[in-house]
Amino acid sequence: MIAHEAGQGRPLVLMHGFELDHRSMLPLESSLADSSWRRIYLDLPWTEQAVPGPVASAQDVADGVVNELRDRLGDEPFAIIGHSFGGMVARHVAHAMRGQVLGLATLGAVFTADHRKRVLPAREVISAALPDQAADDDFLEIAVIQTPGTLAAFNEFVLPGLRGTDQQVTGRIAADYALRREPEAAHPEPFEAPSLHIFGRQDHVTGYEDGLALRDHYVRGTFAVLDAAGHHLYMERPAAVSVLMDDWLTSARAHAPALPR
Numbered sequence: 477m478i479a480h481e482a483g484q485g486r487p488l489v490l491m492h493g494f495e496l497d498h499r500s501m502l503p504l505e506s507s508l509a510d511s512s513w514r515r516i517y518l519d520l521p522w523t524e525q526a527v528p529g530p531v532a533s534a535q536d537v538a539d540g541v542v543n544e545l546r547d548r549l550g551d552e553p554f555a556i557i558g559h560s561f562g563g564m565v566a567r568h569v570a571h572a573m574r575g576q577v578l579g580l581a582t583l584g585a586v587f588t589a590d591h592r593k594r595v596l597p598a599r600e601v602i603s604a605a606l607p608d609q610a611a612d613d614d615f616l617e618i619a620v621i622q623t624p625g626t627l628a629a630f631n632e633f634v635l636p637g638l639r640g641t642d643q644q645v646t647g648r649i650a651a652d653y654a655l656r657r658e659p660e661a662a663h664p665e666p667f668e669a670p671s672l673h674i675f676g677r678q679d680h681v682t683g684y685e686d687g688l689a690l691r692d693h694y695v696r697g698t699f700a701v702l703d704a705a706g707h708h709l710y711m712e713r714p715a716a717v718s719v720l721m722d723d724w725l726t727s728a729r730a731h732a733p734a735l736p737r
Contacts, residue, residue: 477526477544479519486578486729487549488513489569491541493560493584495646497523497637501559503629503711507718511725513555518544520562522649524640531645533652534561534589538568545569555579555728560682560707561586564655571659571667579728580694581672581721584679584707587686589654595685600678602704614638620678620706629711660693670727671697674720676705676712698724 479498482505490501498517508515518541521531531537545554555578558566563585570580588594604622615630616622660667671694675684684701691699700720702713710717 477518477520477540478516478548479523479525480515480517482515482517483509483511483513485512485514487516487552487554488725489516489518489545489554489556489566491518491556491558491562491566492520492637493562494649495522495638495641496560496634497525497640499632500634500637501557501562502633503714504557504717504721506714507721508725511722512729513725516548516554520565522642522645523637524642526642526645532648534564534649534654535652535656537649538565538572538655541565541569542572545573549576551576553578555581555725557581557583558585559583559710563587564589567659568655570669570671571663574663574667574669577669578731579670579672579724580667581674581724582687583674583710583717584676584682585673585687586682587690588682594683596680596683597678599680602678618681618707619712620676621704621712626708626712630708633711634708660690664693666695667693668696670724670731672720672724673697673699674709674717675699675701676707676709677701677703678705679707679709681707696727 492498492500498519519525553576556566563582570577602620606622611627673687702709702716705713
C-alpha cells in the first residue's frame with residue numbers, strides 16, 4: 477500500500493482520490509520537499525501496484541489503511557492528507573487513530589458519499605485556453621482551469637492512474653461507497669488537532685457546502701474555499717494551496733511531542 481516515500485522527520489501520509497494512484501498527489505511535493513516531514517504516499521487497492529484482495533467497500537479501504545498504518549508506524553505520531561475519496565478515508569483514519577494524529581488536511585474531500593445528496597455548484601469553466609482537440613474528455617469534464625499547464629499536470633500525474641485502475645475493484649467499491657458511519661458522527665468529540673480543509677469554489681464533483689457544515693466539529697480547523705478552482709484544486713491553484721499547507725504543517729508540528737534524541 478505504501479508506494480513512495482521521500483524526506484525525513486515525522487510521517488506525513490498522503491492519500492489519493494478514487495480511480496487514481498499516488499502519482500496524483502505528487503504535485504504537492506513542490507511545497508512539501510523542504511518541510512521536516514517524511515512523506516508517505518499510499519496506493520489504494522485498485523492501483524496497478526496493489527496486491528489483489530477481497531476489498532468490496534469504502535469501509536474495507538478505510539479499515540485497510542488503518543491496519544497498514546498501525547503495522548508500519550506503530551504508535552508513532554503522524555499527520556495525514558487526503559484528496560477526494562482519499563479525504564473521506566483520511567477523516568476516518570484521523571478519528572480512528574486520533575491519539576497519534578498530529579493534523580488532518582483534506583483537499584476537495586468527499587464529505588457526502590451519496591452523489592445525489594451532495595450540495596454542488598453548477599459546472600463552470602473559468603479559463604479555457606487550449607487549442608481544439610488538445611485534451612481528452614477526462615480532463616475537460618473535470619478541469620476548471622483549462623490551460624497548457626493544468627493539462628500537462630493532468631497528463632503527467634492523473635492520467636496514468638486512471639489508465640491503470642482495476643475497474644473490477646472500483647466497481648465493487650462504487651456499489652458500497654459510504655463508510656458505515658461518518659467519522660464525525662462515530663467520534664463526536666471535537667477534533668482538536670490542527671486541521672485544514674480546502675475546497676474549490678467551482679468543484680462540481682464534491683462541492684464545498686457539505687464540508688463547511690462540519691466546521692464546528694474541527695475546533696482547530698482552517699476552512700478555505702478557493703475561487704477559480706475545481707476538484708483538482710491543488711493543480712489549479714498551487715500557490716494558494718502551498719501557503720495554506722505550510723501554515724497547517726507549522727501548526728501540526730507544534731502539536732507534536734518532541735522527537736527523541
